[in-house]
Amino acid sequence: MTFESPDIPNHKGFAAPVLPNGELASSASAFTKTFIGYQATCSCGWADRRRFPATPEGAKEAEYRWWSRHVPPLAAAAPPVELVIKSNLLCERIVQLAGERPLAALTLLSQVESWQRTLLDQAVAGAKEAGATWAEVGEAIGISKQAAHERFRAATTAPLEE
Ligand SMILES: [Zn+2]
Structure with a gap:
């Protein structure tokens, strides 16, 4: 599931599952049975470095990182x-x-x-x-x-x- 902010309409955030080799799954359909955590990513290519546990709470924390780390500087630079x-x-x-x-x-x-x-x-x-x-x-x-x-x-x- 992706999330969006109306302030930066061309960006879609995603709590990406981290695969065992450390790579990030690019979509929920790539969700394999085994993944080892969540990291926040964006459709623009941005990826957060911080990894959260492979739990629903971890997914929420990763989503929050997109909102708190990625959105504010872009929203500040985006015209109304x-x-x-x-x-x-x-x-x-x-x-x-x-x-x-x-x-x-x-x-x-x-x-x-x-x-x-x-x-x-x-x-x-x-x-x-x-x-x-x-x-x-x-x-x-x-x-x-x-x-x-x-x-x-x-x-x-x-x-x-x-
Ligand atoms: Zn982005």
């Missing part, structure tokens, strides 16, 4: 779902507008670009001030830490960490 929905809707509407009235779409896109650039610099500076690494900044926008540092170093004085 309703804003993601609005952003996707805005994109769809602009695509539609570009098909019907391309000059109007251009005007709107240049407005979006003007505040988007400023807000991006401000968000990077805020993230760095709050202690985010360049790797975390890069991950948040889907680029490497080097690329994030190159692109935004003017927005902040923070150096590239090791």
Whole structure:
């Protein structure tokens, strides 16, 4: 059985049975007769190191580790779902507008670009001030830490960490 948090919709947690060779069973259907414990895992590839007993309580503890160890940092970095929905809707509407009235779409896109650039610099500076690494900044926008540092170093004085 998997578990999910609405804050991070692309992640499914799983209390994976640990097989006798130490490997983690990838699904409940791989449940063999013998397993030696439970470890929390996620559909994204994350796996907790801590092993719990092969009991229903152990499975509960492993599940709790997913909620307590994996979800919070991801949820903190995830935008609110309703804003993601609005952003996707805005994109769809602009695509539609570009098909019907391309000059109007251009005007709107240049407005979006003007505040988007400023807000991006401000968000990077805020993230760095709050202690985010360049790797975390890069991950948040889907680029490497080097690329994030190159692109935004003017927005902040923070150096590239090791
Ligand atoms: Zn995950």
